[in-house]
Amino acid sequence: MSVVNAGKRLCIEGLTKTYATRSGESVAALGPISVDVRPSEFLVIVGPTGCGKSTLLQILAGFLSPTEGRALVGDEPIIGPSIDRSMVFQSYALFPWLSVLENVEFGLQRKDISKSQRREIALRHLKMVGLQDFANKSIDELSGGMKQRVAIARAFAVDPSIMLMDEPFGALDALTRRLLQRELLRIWHEQQRTVVFITHSVEEAIFLADRILVMSSRPGQIKAEWSVTAPRPRDVTSEELRQLERKIYALLDEELMKSFSPGSGIS
Amino acid sequence: MSFSLAPLRKISRVLPFIYAAIVIVAVWQLVVTVTKPEPSVLPAPGAVAIAFEHLLRNGELATDAAYSLARVVVAWLLSAIIAIPLGLLMGSSQRLERLVNPFVELFRPISPLAWIPMAILWFGIGESGKIFVVFIGTFFPILLSTVAGVKEVDPVLLHAGRVFGCTSRTSLFRRVVVPAAMPSVVVGLRVAFGTGWAAIIAAELVAAHTGLGYLIANGMDVLRADLVLVGMIAIGVLGFLFDAVFRYAQQRYSRHG
Numbered sequence: 292m293s294v295v296n297a298g299k300r301l302c303i304e305g306l307t308k309t310y311a312t313r314s315g316e317s318v319a320a321l322g323p324i325s326v327d328v329r330p331s332e333f334l335v336i337v338g339p340t341g342c343g344k345s346t347l348l349q350i351l352a353g354f355l356s357p358t359e360g361r362a363l364v365g366d367e368p369i370i371g372p373s374i375d376r377s378m379v380f381q382s383y384a385l386f387p388w389l390s391v392l393e394n395v396e397f398g399l400q401r402k403d404i405s406k407s408q409r410r411e412i413a414l415r416h417l418k419m420v421g422l423q424d425f426a427n428k429s430i431d432e433l434s435g436g437m438k439q440r441v442a443i444a445r446a447f448a449v450d451p452s453i454m455l456m457d458e459p460f461g462a463l464d465a466l467t468r469r470l471l472q473r474e475l476l477r478i479w480h481e482q483q484r485t486v487v488f489i490t491h492s493v494e495e496a497i498f499l500a501d502r503i504l505v506m507s508s509r510p511g512q513i514k515a516e517w518s519v520t521a522p523r524p525r526d527v528t529s530e531e532l533r534q535l536e537r538k539i540y541a542l543l544d545e546e547l548m549k550s551f552s553p554g555s556g557i558s
Numbered sequence: 559m560s561f562s563l564a565p566l567r568k569i570s571r572v573l574p575f576i577y578a579a580i581v582i583v584a585v586w587q588l589v590v591t592v593t594k595p596e597p598s599v600l601p602a603p604g605a606v607a608i609a610f611e612h613l614l615r616n617g618e619l620a621t622d623a624a625y626s627l628a629r630v631v632v633a634w635l636l637s638a639i640i641a642i643p644l645g646l647l648m649g650s651s652q653r654l655e656r657l658v659n660p661f662v663e664l665f666r667p668i669s670p671l672a673w674i675p676m677a678i679l680w681f682g683i684g685e686s687g688k689i690f691v692v693f694i695g696t697f698f699p700i701l702l703s704t705v706a707g708v709k710e711v712d713p714v715l716l717h718a719g720r721v722f723g724c725t726s727r728t729s730l731f732r733r734v735v736v737p738a739a740m741p742s743v744v745v746g747l748r749v750a751f752g753t754g755w756a757a758i759i760a761a762e763l764v765a766a767h768t769g770l771g772y773l774i775a776n777g778m779d780v781l782r783a784d785l786v787l788v789g790m791i792a793i794g795v796l797g798f799l800f801d802a803v804f805r806y807a808q809q810r811y812s813r814h815g
Contacts, residue, residue, distance in 0.1 A: 354717060372720040384718035388737040397733075398722035449722065 298331035298485035299375075299452035301351070305360035307510070308346050319510035321346045323360060326504065326513065331483040335496040337539065338506030339547045344489045347511065348457050351487060352378055364453055374398055377451035381458040383438040385430045391441050392417065392426040398449035416444040419478060436467035443475065447482060454479075456488040460495065472498055476523060493539045498527050505542050508550040515542055575798075601784040609784040610791065618773075623792060625768040629685065629761075630754045633692035637750060641700035642743055648701075649708025650735060662701065670695030670757040674764050683765040688758060695757035696750035703746025707739030741808070748804035755797050770796075 307322035321343035328334050338344045349355040351362055353372040362369045364376065377398075385394050395413040404412070417423045420440035430438065439459060446454060459475075460468040472495060479486055490496055496503045500519050507514040517539075519525075521532060583603050589595075590602045597605060613619040648655040673694050681687030711734070719734035762771025770789050777785030 352717070352721060354720070372717075372725075374721065374723050376721070378718070378721045380714055380718065382712075382714055384712075384714045386715065386718070386734070386737070388740065400723060400733075445722065 297452065297483055299365045300330050301326075301328040301453055301485055301487065302363040303327070303347075303351075303360070304362070306347070306350060306357045306362060307359040308343065308350065308355065309358045321350075321511045322357075324512060325360075328485055328487065331485055333479060333486045333488065333499060333501045334504065335488045335490060335500035335502070336504045336506060337490055337493060337496045337543070338511060339508050339543055339550065340491065341550070342506045342508050342546070343511030344506055345457060348455055348487065348489055351453075352376060352455055374449045375451050376453040376455055377446040377449050378455045378457070379439070379442050379446045379459040381461045383435075383442045385438055385441055385445075387430045389430070390426070391422065391428050391430065391433070394430065394441055395445045395448050398445060412448055413444075416448040417441075419447070419481075420444045420474065434467075435463050436471060439463065439471060440474070443471075443478070447478060447484075451484060454484045454486045456486060458489055458491070461490070461492075468495070473524065475499070480523075493536050493543070494527050496539070497532050497536055498525055503539065505539055506546075508546045514546065515539075598781045598783050601787065606784050606787045606791070609782075610788045613773075613785075613788055619788070619792060622768060622770050622773045622789075623796060625766075626755075626758050626762065626770045627796070629688050629769070630692055630696075630751070630758050633689045633758075634696045634747075634751055634754050636689070637693055637696040637700050637754075638747060641697050641746075642704050645701045645704025645743075645746075646708055646731075646736060646739065649705040649739065650731060655705070662698065666698050666702075668694075670753070671760045674761055677761070678765050683767075687765060688761045688769075691761040692754045692757045696754040699750040699753055700743070700746040703749065704739065704743050707742025707746075708735055710742065711735055711738040744804075744808050748801065748808065751800055751804060752797065755793075755800065759793055 303324060303326040305323045305325055307324070308320045309317045310320055311317050324347065326334070336344050336347070346355065350357050351369065353369050353376065356370075369376070386397065389397065392410070392413055395416055396409050399409040399412055414423060414426065417426055420443055422437060422440055422444065425433065425437065425441075430441070433441065442459070460471055463471065476499060488496075488499060497519060503517045503519060504513050505515045506512065517535060519532075519535070521529070525532060527533075527536070586603050590600060601609075610619070644658070648658055670691050673691050677687040677690045681690060715734055715738055716730065719730050724730035724733055758769065759771040759774070762769035763775045766772040766775075770793050773792075774786050774789035777783065777789060
């Protein structure tokens with residue numbers, strides 16, 4: 292049966308990404324950045340728009356190669372996409388021609404998994420997100436929140452050691468978002484995977500994270516980091532967490548001001 | 559609730575077309591009553607209805623429609639068999655697209671109708687000439703729509719495919735690109751059937767002894783405008799019905815995947 296994978300350590304060592312513009316100039320988008328993510332840690336990265344946090348996640352997913360530095364899972368360097376690094380996308384990225392169940396089964400189509408096993412694993416993960424009764428529905432029939440649950444089920448079903456989440460709740464309404472944050476924490480608690488979660492919601496970061504990284508504006512570097520030790524479920528309106536929120540906002544405001552001030556090179 | 563509303567909705571969808579048909583016949587009758595044209599120039603709707611019934615009863619209309627339809631279907635399938643795979647490959651390989659596209663762009667503006675004389679010279683007036691003309695007319699819509707379908711696949715779906723186990727280009731192509739492009743392919747098939755239907759009539763006008771196009775051409779030769787109009791009505795109604803079938807299939811496809 293499916294081997295229960297624990298989360299692995301994710302080591303980011305001096306990553307940078309530089310793009311060449313059409314006029315031949317090179318623009319530093321990211322880094323250098325170094326982070327050591329503990330096994331099964333829930334790491335949340337917040338940063339202003341355009342700070343390169345999505346670029347970082349693309350490198351971790353293996354879609355982009357870094358200009359300098361490297362990233363390691365355990366002690367294996369990342370050289371391309373792998374099913375061991377699963378992903379949840381902001382726009383869900385479900386396959387509209389497949390049913391809900393078939394979407395969750397998509398990543399399980401491997402020779403070492405029989406058809407009945409595949410079905411069993413997929414159904415178990417649909418149940419985990421509360422959608423077992425929607426297995427045969429088509430994707431178009433689901434609301435945004437339900438789609439993202441299917442995507443979460445698909446991402447966990449492949450038994451990954453790292454879970455990459457690119458603003459997964461960014462397109463959802465506030466209430467659905469709260470609900471899915473709670474569900475994600477429950478699933479993460481049960482499954483103990485390493486999570487790298489990107490958001491621009493400070494409140495979301497505080498609610499979810501073991502550790503929060505605040506990124507600077509372009510080229511994105513780590514400006515500050517906090518460990519959040521308050522027990523879960525957290526009350527983000529508590530004085531302690533409000534204070535943290537204020538500090539993070541102060542930093543982000545500073546970064547945003549930089550990118551708007553004249554002479555910063557970014558208009 | 560949706561069950562009780564379904565028949566009503568169906569009627570309301572057909573209603574505009576019934577209305578248009580009534581207006582057309584009324585205007586037609588009005589013109590005939592006021593201007594009193596020669597029946598060989600513009601017969602009254604009633605006279606055309608009689609001719610229609612006659613051709614329907616002796617089976618000529620059905621035979622001609624079947625000939626035209628069979629030619630379109632054969633040519634259209636032939637186009638699909640070649641254009642869909644070619645389009646899928648062109649959409650995913652820039653090199654192949656660069657290689658093939660100049661030919662497509664040069665041949666595409668030449669209407670299938672302009673090929674009719676060459677088709678007669680090459681194939682005579684047998685079936686292959688007409689199928690050739692319809693093939694030209696159906697090939698490009700299917701090809702271009704397929705290429706566009708592949709190119710417009712949401713990049714995030716490609717990312718998702720690669721994360722979730724498509725490790726090679728071929729498996730990504732088979733499991734993500736092809737199904738994602740399918741709705742656009744179906745649009746191409748639908749459009750192509752329409753252009754094919756137009757092309758076959760033209761080809762039959764020039765070189766045929768059967769088919770709805772022939773019915774029209776023959777009606778003109780014997781100065782029977784009522785036969786011409788019967789042919790035109792049959793072409794219009796059948797073309798409309800085929801398109802409705804495609805639209806229905808398209809809706810089903812997009813709903814159930």
